[in-house]
Amino acid sequence: MAAPDHPGPHPAFVLHRRAYSNTSLLLECLTAANGRFPVIARGVRARSPGGAGLLQPFVPLLIGWSGRGEVKTLTSFEINGAAIDLEGRALYCGFYVNEVLMRLLERHDPHEALFGLYRETLAGLAADNEIERILRRFERLLLTELGYGLLLERDAESGAHIDPDRRYHYELERGPLPVRAASADTVKGSTLLALAQDRRLDGEERKEARRLMRRVLAHYLGDRPLKSRELFGSACG
Amino acid sequence: MSQKPLLSQLIEALCCLPGVGPKSARRMAFHVLERDRSGGRHLAEVLAEAVEKIGHCGRCRTLSESGICRQCANPNRDDAQLCVVETPAEMLAIEQAIDYRGRYFVLGGRLSPLDGIGPKEIGLDLLEQRLAEGTVQEIILATNPTVEGEATAHYIGEMAKARGIRATRIAHGVPLGGELEYVDGGTLSHAFTGRQEL
Numbered sequence: 001m002a003a004p005d006h007p008g009p010h011p012a013f014v015l016h017r018r019a020y021s022n023t024s025l026l027l028e029c030l031t032a033a034n035g036r037f038p039v040i041a042r043g044v045r046a047r048s049p050g051g052a053g054l055l056q057p058f059v060p061l062l063i064g065w066s067g068r069g070e071v072k073t074l075t076s077f078e079i080n081g082a083a084i085d086l087e088g089r090a091l092y093c094g095f096y097v098n099e100v101l102m103r104l105l106e107r108h109d110p111h112e113a114l115f116g117l118y119r120e121t122l123a124g125l126a127a128d129n130e131i132e133r134i135l136r137r138f139e140r141l142l143l144t145e146l147g148y149g150l151l152l153e154r155d156a157e158s159g160a161h162i163d164p165d166r167r168y169h170y171e172l173e174r175g176p177l178p179v180r181a182a183s184a185d186t187v188k189g190s191t192l193l194a195l196a197q198d199r200r201l202d203g204e205e206r207k208e209a210r211r212l213m214r215r216v217l218a219h220y221l222g223d224r225p226l227k228s229r230e231l232f233g234s235a236c237g
Numbered sequence: 238m239s240q241k242p243l244l245s246q247l248i249e250a251l252c253c254l255p256g257v258g259p260k261s262a263r264r265m266a267f268h269v270l271e272r273d274r275s276g277g278r279h280l281a282e283v284l285a286e287a288v289e290k291i292g293h294c295g296r297c298r299t300l301s302e303s304g305i306c307r308q309c310a311n312p313n314r315d316d317a318q319l320c321v322v323e324t325p326a327e328m329l330a331i332e333q334a335i336d337y338r339g340r341y342f343v344l345g346g347r348l349s350p351l352d353g354i355g356p357k358e359i360g361l362d363l364l365e366q367r368l369a370e371g372t373v374q375e376i377i378l379a380t381n382p383t384v385e386g387e388a389t390a391h392y393i394g395e396m397a398k399a400r401g402i403r404a405t406r407i408a409h410g411v412p413l414g415g416e417l418e419y420v421d422g423g424t425l426s427h428a429f430t431g432r433q434e435l
Contacts (some may be wrong), residue, residue, distance in 0.1 A: 018352065022256050083426075088395075089281070
């Protein structure tokens with residue numbers, strides 16, 4: 001076969017999987033060198049030990065693949081270190097992160113930094129209870145990596161440093177503009193700075209940061225809302 | 238536009254079955270037409286009737302001919318236990334393998350946001366009503382040990398906890414007759430943390 005091979009092993013994560021024909025799986029993989037792309041894992045569902053069980057989201061893998069078309073064929077896979085154990089809310093967050101990546105990241109668009117960010121985010125979710133800070137960091141760095149980086153430390157109009165005690169209106173694709181009256185969709189300067197510096201967010205800042213990131217992401221995601229938000233119910237907004 | 242010959246229509250129609258590709262479909266079609274026409278007629282009648290009449294049980298969402306399925310209608314079963322499974326096939330597997338006398342609830346899927354499946358799509362509003370009735374004392378979460386199955390179990394577990402209902406998860410670990418050496422790390426770690434006093 002003349003198809004270019006990538007026998008690997010390449011570090012990878014499965015973002016999404018679904019059954020394909022009787023015994024195969026169609027996976028959406030994230031790798032450092034090749035970005036996100038679809039791979040078919042043939043016959044893995046019939047092979048019970050060490051088969052489909054490993055090819056799940058949040059399991060660090062080493063994979064090899066071949067093929068020249070859009071959809072590649074998995075040629076080898078093994079686990080790469082211990083599985084990342086996400087439970088409960090952290091698991092919902094994992095789905096959220098995967099959904100955002102599936103929606104925002106183009107196929108076959110390599111972003112080396114993103115793979116590391118993804119791995120850090122999962123490890124953070126598994127270990128830490130500061131889930132919101134980890135998610136905000138992921139969202140901010142993802143946007144930066146995709147070229148939609150946010151302006152968080154300077155006023156978009158005058159270029160002045162953000163004053164932590166003032167309130168700002170964040171104009172999409174532009175940046176924060178100072179406002180006089182505090183209304184629902186304005187954010188405090190300290191929230192912007194906390195986001196920029198990846199600082200711990202307190203109660204009010206957490207809410208504002210979530211609202212701001214949500215509005216920014218919605219702008220790039222389009223009309224279809226993220227399904228994984230439904231899992232959080234009213235608790236997480 | 239002329240219609241396709243009946244024979245090719247039949248072959249194409251058979252391809253809708255799982256595990257049946259064009260080649261097996263051709264074999265089936267020729268078998269029915271050349272050797273077993275009465276069997277084919279019977280299949281067609283039963284299939285048409287089944288597709289027409291089998292719907293979902295109003296209480297547990299499994300496949301059922303009547304509005305309420307046999308397990309739900311049986312007065313001898315225990316209302317205090319409710320076993321949640323993903324598919325009707327899994328309900329049947331439990332029913333055949335173990336002596337479980339409680340009730341069932343069939344989700345018809347699992348939470349999988351990336352496939353557009355959220356709490357509403359798997360009938361959790363119906364389950365919520367069921368829990369609100371107050372008869373259920375233990376909810377047994379028998380969803381599959383995949384990440385989606387775990388998320389589903391956790392979600393339902395939280396629903397149960399909010400109502401003060403005991404939620405239990407089926408155990409997972411080394412299969413009977415299995416060898417530790419060949420069990421994957423994730424399973425082994427689950428088996429280890431879930432170990433029991435002898």
